[in-house]
Amino acid sequence: DGGITQSPKYLFRKEGQNVTLSCEQNLNHDAMYWYRQDPGQGLRLIYYSQIVNDFQKGDIAEGYSVSREKKESFPLTVTSAQKNPTAFYLCASRRTSGRGNTGELFFGEGSRLTVL
Amino acid sequence: GQNIDQPTEMTATEGAIVQINCTYQTSGFNGLFWYQQHAGEAPTFLSYNVLDGLEEKGRFSSFLSRSKGYSYLLLKELQMKDSASYLCAVRGSTGANNLFFGTGTRLTVIP
Numbered sequence: 001d002g003g004i005t006q007s008p009k010y011l012f013r014k015e016g017q018n019v020t021l022s023c024e025q026n027l028n029h030d031a032m033y034w035y036r037q038d039p040g041q042g043l044r045l046i047y048y049s050q051i052v053n054d055f056q057k058g059d060i061a062e063g064y065s066v067s068r069e070k071k072e073s074f075p076l077t078v079t080s081a082q083k084n085p086t087a088f089y090l091c092a093s094r095r096t097s098g099r100g101n102t103g104e105l106f107f108g109e110g111s112r113l114t115v116l
Numbered sequence: 117g118q119n120i121d122q123p124t125e126m127t128a129t130e131g132a133i134v135q136i137n138c139t140y141q142t143s144g145f146n147g148l149f150w151y152q153q154h155a156g157e158a159p160t161f162l163s164y165n166v167l168d169g170l171e172e173k174g175r176f177s178s179f180l181s182r183s184k185g186y187s188y189l190l191l192k193e194l195q196m197k198d199s200a201s202y203l204c205a206v207r208g209s210t211g212a213n214n215l216f217f218g219t220g221t222r223l224t225v226i227p
Contacts, residue, residue: 033214042120042217043159043203050212058214090158102166103207104149105215107158 002027006091006108013078013085013115021076021111023091030096032074033105036060037088046089049074050096078113086115118142120218122204127224128194136189136202136221144209150178150189151203153220159203163189191223199225 004025013019025032031050035043045058049068063082068074074093078085089112092105119141128134140148147166151159165171165180165187177190189202201220207213 031212035217040124040219042219043205044217045214048212048214056212088156102147102149102164103213104161104164105159107160109158110156112156 004091004093004106004108006089006111008111009109011111011113013113015115016080018077018079019085019113021078021089021091021113023074023076023108024072025074025091025093025106025108026072027093027095027106028071029093029106030071031094032068033092033094034058034064034066034074034076035090035092037090037110043090046076085113088112118206118208118216120204120206120216122202122218122221124219125222125224127226128191130194130196130225130227132194133190133192134194134223136191136204136223138187138189138204138218140185140187140204140206140218142206142208142216145182146207146209146213148178148180148187149205149207149215150176150187151205153201153203155200162202194225196225196227199223 007022033048034046047066049055065077091108122138150162153159163178170179175192203220204218205215
């Protein structure tokens, strides 16, 4: 079955450590996204990529980095520069072309990061 | 800028009908989406409106009025499993056509 796989589901990190969240999709989607979700706030866009080897900052990119070396993969690194990294992180992808395409986002199951 | 408003919480009774409203002010408009999200899980797509009017899909319907910047999600014959957060999201028409999300409405269905 096609879908988006995020790992790990739960992650604990000490302050000052970098951590990388994995996101893999086999939907053949061109565009991929990383969102952060905090209680009482809507999903906020961290980074997005519309094509391999290209990515753009979203609304809250500071303290994060990404790469898009393969169409299927869009890993997110939470660096020590991110001041409040504890959150629920969601990866998503979407088709960007095609007849009848609504362009809705397909989400992974999420990764919950806790900084100790 | 982008501004999407929806109520924070709602409670409704099993078997009843509930309407969740969403108002938006965005720079450009290229569609409105509703997602359902159970606690700790991924959001799942419910509906998409790009033209004015009502879209019906089983127990769920979504309405859009572009001139008023307004949408609602209507849930009929509520079931306990409908207890979840409902996210309203608007796609802009500039740049990368990204989605902007509201804070979500947490719906609790009671017996």
